[in-house]
Amino acid sequence: MSQLLNSLLAVAPILQKAFLFDCMVGVTDREKFLAYYPAKGLNLGIKIGDPLRPGSINATAIAENKRVVKKISKEIYGIPYIAVGYPIVENGQVVGCLATGVTTDQEDRLRSLAENLTEALENIAAHTESLAKDADHLAQASHTLSDAASQMEVKIAETTQINKLIRNISTRSNVLGLNAVLEAARAGAAGRGFSVVAEEIRQLSHTTSMSAKDIFRILDEMNALVGTVSAEMEKTLNHSLHQSTRIQELDAVMQELRQMAEQLKKAAVLSGRQE
Incomplete structure (x- = not known):
């Protein structure tokens, strides 16, 4: 040998x-x-x-x-x-x-672990991206609703001014009707027809005044509701922004984990080469 x-x-x-x-x-x-x-x-x-x-x-x-x-x-x-x-x-x-x-059991285990980790991170990243888009849509919707609530408050304020004008007209009509009744009473029999018209004017003024009060009440209630909606929209917007920030932070962590998975893959390959 x-x-x-x-x-x-x-x-x-x-x-x-x-x-x-x-x-x-x-x-x-x-x-x-x-x-x-x-x-x-x-x-x-x-x-x-x-x-x-x-x-x-x-x-x-x-x-x-x-x-x-x-x-x-x-x-x-x-x-x-x-x-x-x-x-x-x-x-x-x-x-x-x-x-x-x-x-190569260790290498294969490392590679399998890295591949599973990468796949899991890809799925998490996909869900995170979907959540981020949902958060952006929610924030945009909150902005839109908040703007609509602000515009509604402006319209309610304009309606209130119109209602004040109606109440003012009602008050003046009532005064005119009362004066007309007094003048009809002075005129005696000759003013009876005018007295009927004056009474109708007063009734109309009273009805207008009551309607104006109801309108004011409804407007106050609407204004309160709009205020509640605006406050809730502000909370929703803040939550959306907070959620969006957290999702961005989560995405950053996902990127770090993805890099770690890639390093794990490379470590498995290097381990195999050394063997």
Whole structure:
């Protein structure tokens, strides 16, 4: 047997313990396994004397006389791992291969965690964006309602002025009617017809006065309601602005978490490369 292979067989178990990661180590000649040291989490069930499988990392490294790195999926041995095959060359001839392998469970878990985290953040970001739009629409609606309430207050004030004018006309009509009755009484029989007209004027004045009072009452009630609506709209607007601010802060946190997820993905990739 090759002297170099004999030396490698002697140091193989020491090499396994010297690696930073829990690593399996195998030593082969050109045809079969000469030694195999499984890792705690990676045991392929290889025995000394097992032949090299065509296309395996050992056979490939020997055939091509170069370092070969392969990532083996979980479907083959039930354990995902990365293997490295390094040809052993003595006197210009490839006499065997040193193979090492480490599991990629941690890398896969990190990548899966990062992907799940990214997906969750995307969903949260989508809902946050929807909430932000709703908050903006609510704020715009509050502004519109507040403006409408202000305009209604102006219109009520204008109506109040008109009602005052009606009350003033009613008062003057009542005075004119009373004077007319007095003048009709002085005129005696000749003023009876005029007295009837004067009485109608007074009745009309009284009715107008009562209607004006009802209008004032209704306007006061409407004004009170408008005031309540305005106050509530102001509260709603403040809440909307506050909500919009909180959503913006939440979006900033989402951005930070998204960056952390990306860093986690990169860490998983780097971890795999180091292995």
